[in-house]
Amino acid sequence: METQLKDKVALITGGTQGIGRAIAVAVAKSGAAGIALVGRNPDRGADAAREISSLGVPAHFIPAELGGAEAPSDVLKAAFARFERIDLLVNAAADTNRGTVAAASPDFFDRLYAVNVRTPLFLMQGVINHLAKRRAPGSIVNILSMNAHGGTPDLAIYASTKAALALLTKNAAFSHRFDRIRINGINVGWADTPAERQMQAVTLGLGEDWLARANAAQPSGSLLLPEDVARLALFLLSDASAPMTGSLIDQEQGFVIGVRE
Template sequence: MPTLKDRTAIVTGSSSGIGQSIAVRLAHEGANVVIDYAGHPEGADETLRQVTAAGAKGIVVQADVSKVEAVRSLVDQAWKAFGCADILVNNAGMEKRSDFWETGEEDYDRVLGVNLKGPFFLTQAFVQRLREVKKPGRVINISSVHEDMAFPGFATYCASKGGLRMLMRDLAVELGPLGMTVNNIAPGAIATPINKSLLEDKPKLNALLANIPLGRLGTPEDVANLVAFLASDEAAYVNGSTFTVDGGLSRNYHEQ
């Protein structure tokens, strides 16, 4: 029996990688899926194909989550298509490498816009609609081990993920009385297209694997499995927590 039958999930950044796996997994659990993408329509169409193949319904929406008007439209389109949206997965994210002393305002604004401003205002729009009809909901943020761990050269990324951790904690308290739970999932090293250069650099990859007690990179499915649990009724009393999915990396990591 599907655990998310008659539920609707918005999954941002779901045209590839972790987001795509989350969308497909939720579809297998019976949820309708709103597939958000920013710049790769062919990837979003492939996600929709897999969602449909899983027996679920889905729609594709282009929305840059750093734009408030876009996230409000995203929520509106979800409600128009399915009558409600009660699961939100804030997955869209980006990183930009630069030494702190050389980081410009444009890069700062872009990274913080996608990784922190986006979840803030999309969650706000998501909650406003549910609050109007007095329905409960689930908010699941895909954060990073770098909400806690330092990552030299990625100060903007760490700041955004640290902010997302505190936002989750605050909203878990503020939204709990409305019947809404808010949690973070913090992936470590996951084999996705964004890590293509790492996967092709054997010495660097082997050095990383030596720091992971399980001796392997994670898969997008490792993250998607936990999302499915947190979205389900089985996680009804789970609120205000970060769940680390990193094979033990953060307990054994030494910056090179």
């Protein structure tokens, strides 16, 4: 199975840590011509760019706060200024903060939708229009969540953002299938990422041993790893998955059979 991305330029949000960074490394190892990494932390951004560059692939870090109204246009301008073109887009960045229907504030709601829906949408729009103007094929992968199927009470707002992006993924794929732009999504299950470690151990106060307990409860003996998601994302980005488009793949170790506490 060929999962090569030879001569392709990729734009990856959330590319400085966790799942986004693992995808960036996989893309670099698959022959990409360049990678634009988007993140908030300059130190992590510089470190990620160095890692990609050490693999022989030009890397450019774009610092951005993705909740800002101008973030999509600013990110696209920076990526085009460095590489002149974009062939692949991965929307991996997300705000995963908890919020229930009963307690969520308007500001909290607006921020999650800005980061998790509005920015991915307008990045897709920019890349789709760019590819269509070039009459070039391309591939977009949106990192979604198993919570898009419903979610637990404390993830109500987050879950709804991922459900919204899932619908936009399918709609955009249908709308641009004859432009040869393939758009797919991954509903990621519970994964061991730096953000999740901070959330579980510190924010939720479950202590440093939360991961051992969580791993022990999984069929495989481990939560999903960023590299697991990266392998699937690479498949979807590459011609190996063609002509697949509009697919939402559940990458999880269990089954969605109803609401569980």
